Amino acid sequence: MKDSELPVRSVALNPSYSDAEQAEPVKAEEAYFERETIRRVAWKLVPFLFIAWFVNYLDRASIGVAALQMNKELGLGPEAFGFAAGIFYVGYVLFEVPSNMLMHRFGARRWLARILFMWGAVLVATAFVRTPLQLDIARFLLGSVEAGLLPAIMYYLGLWFPTKYIGKPISIVYVACIISLIVGAPLCSFLMSQFNETGSFLGWRWMMLLEGAMGAALGLVARVHLVDRPDEAKWLTHEQRAWLTGEMAKAAGDASRHGTSSARKAFSKPIVWLLGFLYFCVGIAFFGISTWMPQVINQMTKLTLMQIGWVSSFPFALGAVAMILNAKHSDRTLERRWHLTGALALGMVGMFGSGLMSKAPELSYLLICLSTIGLVGSLGVFWTIPPTFLAGAGAAGGMALINAISSLSGLVGPWLIGVVRSKTTDVTTTLYWMAISLVLAALLAALLPYPNPRDAARAKSS
Template structure:
């Protein structure tokens, strides 16, 4: 066991501690987030056959997609405050088991009304999961490496679509009739069950705070707990610690508006890309099966996952944050309406891939920003408020896009709206960028000068035991 003061441990040792924590938490949380987004958006593939079975129009499908966010919006802030009070282990486990049960139950809906009810209940069950994980990460990872690690966690966002699209397509096409059920019903059953199992595991696997981590040595626990407490104190001195303070800060609402734009683009892409690919049959006289369409849909999300990691690492190396959010958002805003003017499926998917790159690259850097001025219950409430704004976009984007599709018979109008909304969010962030300048040198390194340097590698744990 090392005898150094936890605040003066060598950089290599500090990096090993962070790596040890990351290897323990990031893969588990990423898999949970993958399931979270899959259970939220797999309705996009169910729609290829479900709408006919239930008698849904495109507007009705858009409403069903968006109704998820009704209960989600109202319970985001209370759920995140509950996580702060009761601990991440209990609350994340509760959320996962509940949403998994509801996701399975959607397999048995028999009318638009019961589908709408199921989607509302799914939103109620999932409320607080993502902002809760974002808050949880501020308890465990020093600010200097947080964007990189949030990026690794958020690979699950595009991966849920890149992996989930072929999986959903294969289940719908090849397991149709299993247990006497339609393929889309089988999909909801199969994809909801792992969430319940992982939620039970979360109760035993997760640890609320570094000081409770018996899987760290005493010196490791002391260093990490002291480091994170110092960062929280530094943030509190220049930032906010109460929910009321955070709600009076214009920066929270600026970030909320920016996240509305990002969410608008993300959910429009996630919920309607399968429909757009299916529309190639009319535009380009293609003849793709459901599974082949799913493989095509996976392409932009796969490219987006790669871009997400590279861009997050670049942001950490340079220490720049605002432009690392604004530039990819503008890329997505410009490319998304152009996609359907391409003259071939390959051209359309190439442009949509640029859109996915822009959307996904912005996310991990964006979620660094709230932690620069929020801590304690202010972080719980403020992060939930920001995520709630994105959830509002989650209702608006699929409903408006579906309504415009029914109204005009084409996806073009809906995608132009996406481009305008995303452009506005990037412009607002750039307009207020001076409000997000770091208050102190802790942007360049953590509150304690001996903490892990931003560019320090995360070496193998074998170098420290």
């Protein structure tokens, strides 16, 4: 069969066979048709969104690496640098919800393209700052124009993938930020060293210039590569477009019945705030461990700086694999709540255990790996839950509010762990505080009041 040909959804029924005998090939053809449609959608959209999220998330690593040259050139002390790094999140949180409300009005394709292009343009402008004040303004603007990117990506995927297929693509796209954490610092360091003092620019300026140019280019590509809705996808066959449009309309109807399609109502729904606080607790542990893990490992071991870098990255690589596998199994079983709760519980147990075993570095490190597997493994499944009770403007606004609340953990997490570290030199206290945040997250996940997709499917068939 040629790739352009339509997979047959139904077969001519032979009157010589019983209904049961004829039903099996029909079901097989329908299953193949669904898988082929989803495969085409995934290969068209997921790689681009993965690259876009990876390039965007490099900024989290690049600002820290840039500081090695930037602080001296601009005359930044530790406090001034911390302010410049942190003010990014002020703009990010302030404009998160308005950004996604405008996305719902203008369309996901145009809005994603706008975010990527403007983010790239502001990062290019950052390469030309000359004073600490200019850097602060640039960082605030960078957070403001980037606001809404993650929930916009999740919302966009929710327009294309039915409930039983959405976990895996969300997790694959989310893995981009984990990979950027693993390779971001070495990649940014490479760019700085390769272009240092080229054309009278220091390496940190070239790094931001190149990253910003990539972001702006992705914004231009997004405008022509992405499509707003399944019924506009010319790269799908007519029957595939009709089936996918029907499935997504059905999913939106289910979400409206279980929840809301109104942004105003979404903002007042307790579950939206519950999920926001849940993800905030996850973020405390995630940003805490990603920021402080090298120092924790350094205190427990006598490794070199290069070895600490690799050892710090390995748990996140395991977590990335766990995130995809957990989401894939969640899709297969149509169960969300306990896949999320179980992953967070695993993270909690590993974090507590690592603190208890801190005097045995090898065992403590293995438990950190276990904790990171659970912590990172929960991220993809988490974002499959909001679309089960939010649709339309409610999904755009509600998911933005959830992410805005959780984004505060990017400020609070590293700061809280820093306060704890300043009060005691014992690394176990740091691990215990991160474990406590995962205890709260796991409890909130277990208390999620909305039914799983599997429960809804059973109720529909009964």
